Every structure is written in structure tokens, then in C-alpha cells.
Amino acid sequence: MLITEKQKKGVIFTNIINGILSVSLFLLKRRKNINLIMKKEEWLKKGYVDEPVEKALDLKAEIKRLCREKDAVILGHYYQADEIQEIADFIGDSLALAQWAAKTDAKIIVMCGVHFMGETAKILCPDKVLIPDLNAGCSLADSCPADKFAAFVKDHPGYKVISYVNTSAAVKAVTDVVVTSTNARQIVESFPEDEKLIFGPDKNLGNYINSITGRQMLLWDGACHVHEKFSVEKIIELKKQYPDAQVLVHPECKGAVAKLADKIGSTAGLLKYAMASDKKDFIVATESGILYEMRKKCPEKNFIPAPPEDSTCACNECNFMRLNTLEKLYNTLKYEWPEVNVDEAIAQEAIKPIQKMLEISAKLGL
Numbered sequence: 001m002l003i004t005e006k007q008k009k010g011v012i013f014t015n016i017i018n019g020i021l022s023v024s025l026f027l028l029k030r031r032k033n034i035n036l037i038m039k040k041e042e043w044l045k046k047g048y049v050d051e052p053v054e055k056a057l058d059l060k061a062e063i064k065r066l067c068r069e070k071d072a073v074i075l076g077h078y079y080q081a082d083e084i085q086e087i088a089d090f091i092g093d094s095l096a097l098a099q100w101a102a103k104t105d106a107k108i109i110v111m112c113g114v115h116f117m118g119e120t121a122k123i124l125c126p127d128k129v130l131i132p133d134l135n136a137g138c139s140l141a142d143s144c145p146a147d148k149f150a151a152f153v154k155d156h157p158g159y160k161v162i163s164y165v166n167t168s169a170a171v172k173a174v175t176d177v178v179v180t181s182t183n184a185r186q187i188v189e190s191f192p193e194d195e196k197l198i199f200g201p202d203k204n205l206g207n208y209i210n211s212i213t214g215r216q217m218l219l220w221d222g223a224c225h226v227h228e229k230f231s232v233e234k235i236i237e238l239k240k241q242y243p244d245a246q247v248l249v250h251p252e253c254k255g256a257v258a259k260l261a262d263k264i265g266s267t268a269g270l271l272k273y274a275m276a277s278d279k280k281d282f283i284v285a286t287e288s289g290i291l292y293e294m295r296k297k298c299p300e301k302n303f304i305p306a307p308p309e310d311s312t313c314a315c316n317e318c319n320f321m322r323l324n325t326l327e328k329l330y331n332t333l334k335y336e337w338p339e340v341n342v343d344e345a346i347a348q349e350a351i352k353p354i355q356k357m358l359e360i361s362a363k364l365g366l
Helices: 005-046 059-070 082-087 094-103 115-124 146-154 184-189 203-213 232-241 267-276 290-297 326-335 344-364
Strands: 072-077 090-092 108-112 128-130 160-164 177-179 197-200 246-249 281-285 302-305
Touching (some): 059 072, 059 326, 072 082, 072 115, 082 290, 090 094, 115 128, 160 184, 177 344, 184 344, 197 203, 246 267, 281 290
Parallel strands (some): 072 090, 108 128, 160 177, 246 281
């Protein structure tokens, strides 16, 4: 079949148009990629995705939609803001979050907590782990730099090393077993009584465990800025206002605060105690985020946050935990960033003490 001159010109014209469209699409895509790279550089400086979110957007519905589309699960700590706890697929303390991360088959974990929790999840579940704000650190973890802790361990040969979960992956990598406030006592007691032990980084938790086990663990001098700040005098004043109130204290608190306690326990332990108690009033000396779940589980009871020493505050919040917001969570899911990464060599060592903790906890039913 012969092609006419007109048809030839038509084919040439079509090819030219297609070529122009291809070049335009390529340039547009390249421009978008360049813009995204520039945005990511800006995000990296800030530590989170700083993109505007439409005010009319139903954030909770959109977050749930993105989770379904991307097979993502949101894990939230008890110390998160109420709105984060409301939308999380699972909320719990550090032990529960680690247990959940170890068993989930979701393609993406979004850790609404602080950075060491994201690292623990990444070590246990090497798939994609996101955190809404990289600035969400931990004062307790920061009080134990990995290089200094490794030198401390080296200076004490023959000691087994027990590290609180509130530590970096690099600290866990020089640890024999990790603990949380839920299982610390049981794991310490799993060692022979004459075993020489190093415990870090929380000196208050370490002192408390020493006091109830009779051990003489060598303690790292670290502390949590939230639990260090509770005021003994103000708790005593609250007791005068609520004479029948039970005082619930986290073991990261100073010894003087712990002496006022009717119950000392982990975040989850304090929650369980309040649920089982026949008392009506509770003064709670831990991060005030737990009050959301306490009030949800026990709406008929009165939970009063123990005040810090700062006279301008009625409750004690972790400023790192509160960096995570619904807007940041939405953008994190949308752009799948910031992602938590752990050096492979460190992860290979750090997973051993974490798995040991999970195995012991499973045997003890914790």
C-alpha cells in the first residue's frame, strides 16, 4: 500500500508532537524530582516533613486511608498526645511496642514515640520503619553516649551488662540483655546472685532494682528529665487534698518520690494496678500521657497528675514525645519519610540482647 505525501507529513507531525510531549514529560518529571530532592534537603534540616496540610482535611480519616493503602501500622507509646493515642493501631509501653514490632507483618511501621523506640522496631523488623519527627529523642538515652558507655564496660571486665531499653542501638550492641521497667526485676534476678552486673543508664531505676533484689549492680549515672522533676512537696500537698488517694510512681523517679508511693511500677503496671484497685483517687507520678488511657479504662476514677518542681506547670510532659503531631504523622505516611535506619553491624549485635529480653519475658508471661 502506497503512502501519500500528505500521510507522510501526518506521520512526521505526529512523531514530532509525541517527541515534544515526551521531552516535556521528562523535563516535568525531572523538575518534580529536583523539587522533591530540594524539599528533602530542607526536611532533613528540620527533621520532619514540613509540608502544608489542608485545614479542611479530615486528618484521622486520611491517616487511616494511607495505612490501608500502604499496609502500614501505627504503634504509639502511652506518653503520646491524646490525638495520637486515639488513632494508633496499638498503644503500649516500651516492652509491648517491642513485642508488637517483632510479630507484625505490616510493610511499614510508623513509630509514634521517640527515636530509640524506632531503632528497636527497625532492629526487630528490618522492613520500613518511620517516625514522624527525627528530633523526638530521649534525655535518658542521651545521658548515655555509646562511646563513653563502651569505655565504661571495658574498664570493668568480668561484668555482665544490663541496659534499659531507653538507650541507642549502639549502647544495646555492647549489652548482654536489655530490660524495660516491666521486666527489669525479673531479668536481674535471672542472673546468679554473685554475678557482677553493670546497669545503665537510669540510676534511679537501678537503685530501685538494687533495693528490692539486694543486688549491688554498678550503675551508670543517667536519668530521665521528666521523672527527675517531680516535686515531693507538691505530692504531699496533693495528698492533703486527697487523703484517700493512692500514689502511683514510676521507678525512674527519684528515691524521695518513690518513698511516697503506694505502688511503684512500669507505665503498664501502674495502669493495671489502677484498673484493679477499688480506690477512686490516684496521684500519678509519671509522664502525663498515660492519663489518657487510665481515664479511658477507668472513667469513674479520678487521676491527678503529680506536679513537677516548675511552679508554672500542673503536670509533667515529655517535650520529645509531644513533637509528634497528627500533621507530621499524615505527612510521614504520605511521603514515607523520615525513615529510621540502623547501621547493619550495630543491628547485628543489638538484636541479641533485645531478643534475649523478649525470650525471658515470654517465659515469664510478661
